[in-house]
Amino acid sequence: MAAGPGGRLPRAFYARPALTVAPELLGLWLVHDGPAGRLAGRIVEVEAYVGVDDLASHASRGLTGRTSVMFGPPGHAYIYLIYGLHHCFNVVTDSDGEAGAILVRALEPAADVPGRTDGPGRLCRTLGIDRTHNTLDLTAEAWGPLWLERRPGPPVPEVATSPRIGIDYAGEWAARPWRFYVPGSRSLSARPRRAAIGRA
DNA sequence: AGCGGGATTAGC
DNA sequence: CTAATCCCGCTT
Numbered sequence: 275m276a277a278g279p280g281g282r283l284p285r286a287f288y289a290r291p292a293l294t295v296a297p298e299l300l301g302l303w304l305v306h307d308g309p310a311g312r313l314a315g316r317i318v319e320v321e322a323y324v325g326v327d328d329l330a331s332h333a334s335r336g337l338t339g340r341t342s343v344m345f346g347p348p349g350h351a352y353i354y355l356i357y358g359l360h361h362c363f364n365v366v367t368d369s370d371g372e373a374g375a376i377l378v379r380a381l382e383p384a385a386d387v388p389g390r391t392d393g394p395g396r397l398c399r400t401l402g403i404d405r406t407h408n409t410l411d412l413t414a415e416a417w418g419p420l421w422l423e424r425r426p427g428p429p430v431p432e433v434a435t436s437p438r439i440g441i442d443y444a445g446e447w448a449a450r451p452w453r454f455y456v457p458g459s460r461s462l463s464a465r466p467r468r469a470a471i472g473r474a
Numbered sequence: 475a476g477c478g479g480g481a482t483t484a485g486c
Numbered sequence: 487c488t489a490a491t492c493c494c495g496c497t498t
Contacts, residue, residue: 356481
């Protein structure tokens with residue numbers, strides 16, 4: 275789906291099923307304007323969480339205070355604290371009332387980014403994203419401090435898939451190949467990298 | 475009010 | 487391999 279060059283992705287981009295949007299996030303840029311200035315990275319790894327039936331999704335426990343943003347309109351940020359230590363950044367997809375979301379797991383950092391962006395917790399810490407950004411509108415309609423945009427450059431040459439990480443509790447849903455990544459990227463999250471090396 | 479657990483990470 | 491650390495959701 276087209277977005278103007280250098281422009282924030284429009285609501286319509288997010289207003290589609292999570293499994294459709296997820297591979298299209300690869301190669302796009304996540305940008306945060308914060309106290310440290312503008313920090314950005316190119317998305318190379320994501321995971322789709324498809325809705326209330328998906329036992330790996332927080333939305334499978336229904337509409338609660340934490341998950342309400344997932345059930346809301348697309349194009350907003352869903353950010354939560356995990357293990358009391360790390361933040362995870364998601365984009366909300368699907369139509370209002372449906373609970374699709376996509377976890378951003380790894381970025382290739384822009385040249386001036388101070389720190390690592392391989393891994394969902396690390397990229398939030400390095401870009402300065404935390405729970406105060408939860409529910410923020412990522413589109414140009416809000417013109418907030420956090421957004422996704424398309425930047426000039428070669429397209430992603432190839433998209434690979436694998437099962438999602440760290441959701442073994444989800445039964446049969448754990449096997450679905452709903453992790454999407456750019457194979458060969460140096461910035462993939464650590465756990466899958468170890469797994470890949472271990473298997474090789 | 476209390477308790478169990480988590481879409482992770484760093485350090486031994 | 488495991489501790490860290492806290493919010494949330496569910497039970498009492």
